Amino acid sequence: MERLKVLVVGGGGREHTLVWKIAQSPLVEKIYCAPGNAGIASLAECVALAAENLNGIVSFCRQEKINLVVIGPELPLTLGLVDKLEEAGIKAFGPSRLAAEIEGSKAFAKDLMARYGIPTARYGVFEEVEAACAFARQLPGPWVVKADGLAAGKGVLICSSLEETEAQIKSVLVDKAFGSAGEKVLIEEFLDGEELSLMAFCDGKTVVPLVSAQDHKRVYSGDRGPNTGGMGAYSPAPVATPQLCAEIEETVLKPTVRAMAQEGRPFKGILYAGLMITKDGPRVLEYNARFGDPETQVVLPRLKTDLVRIMLAVGEEKLENMEIEWKDEACVSVVMASGGYPGHYKKGFPIQGLEDLPGDLLVFHSGTAFQDGQIVTAGGRVLAVTALGKTLRQAVDLAYSGVKQISFAGVHYRDDIAYRAFNR
Secondary structure, three states, X not given: OOOEEEEEEEOOHHHHHHHHHHOOOOOEEEEEEEEOOOOHHHOOEEOOOOOOOHHHHHHHHHHHOOOEEEXXXXXXXHHOHHHHHHHOOOEEEOOOHHHHHHHHOHHHHHHHHHHHOOOEOOEEEEOOHHHHHHHHHHOOOOXXXXXXXXXXXXXXXXXXXXXXXXHHHHHHHOOOOOXXXXXXXXXEEOOOOEEEEEEEEEEOOOEEEOOOEEEOOEEEOOOEEEEOOOOEEEEOOOOOOHHHHHHHHHHHHHHHHHHHHHOOOOOEEEEEXXXXXXXXXXXXXXXXXXXXXXXXXXXXXXXXXXXXXXHHHHHOOOHHHOOOOEOOOEEEEEEEEOXXXXXXXXXXXXXXXXXXXXXXXXXXXXXXXXXXXXXXXXXXXXXXXXXXXXXXXXXXXXXXXXXHHOEOOOXXXXXXXXXXXXXX
């Protein structure tokens, strides 16, 4: 078999982790990344193409005879990049536009769960303010208000009073706080419990879960401050006992993939279930149609099996024949963010300390660029400092030793990643 040319689409920490893992495959000859970042540039040839430039990506793949395209972010998936690539005869890892709607529309996802009996919170979907407010009055508080479409992880609002709920409904539907993502609004009952992310490889029929991970969404230690794209993660998550993972596979993951096939939208790629583990069992908060970020940074370092082989098996619908193996080690990733993130932040600050890190530390770049020959900050989340360890404590200590050696103006990070595991 000729060795493959692979293109990874995206430019964040998830994509750096994917490139790093794909580079370990003996099946691969060369890796490109569009648009990539300063960290990815040491492993792949970065191409100045935006992830949502579908036509540009397809013509680049034709020109360079790319054999496999791996799509990181949600936007190109919901725009139909996989469909365009497959029409051009190019293999792609990720769901079709119709299948990606499970992430692209929260209303579609909730209606799917309701139709097929997949456990989730009570909800209503509305286009009119008055109807949404009337539904909210029937629910016990707190209330969850969600914009229907993609809002870069920021379209979910938890409200402690009816007044606040009604104000947020107006802000989504009338003031268009989330733009076109807020054509519809979802009102949901609030679920109490512990959050868990469980991702699975899917080939349209077979479902193979990845090891568990837990993300830290709030910006400050102690789960304070606004939600972010994720300030760190760890794997495995102690809440995810083997019994719980088996229950989620049987009540959520397999039924979802069966439901999508029945709807004529077979799901191939990574299905990510964001779950709340309540006293009544697991409930789906949301689905993603791709690898999570920063969960990928703690899950893929634990993967022993060749990731490219798995991706090819997904494309060929031969996942049931794959034996997927994982390391027993724990993995922890701490995100170093720009001052002001998740609000307004400045870019272009030089990053010190990246050269002299111990060899057993992994640093995945999320928002970096080259400027005047040095690596500078270029995003809200800048680096994900990652470590494996025989125990979770060992992995945490190693990751934070790396964080302390790296610096840039305005840097902030949480000092309590994995605290839930230690508090159990």
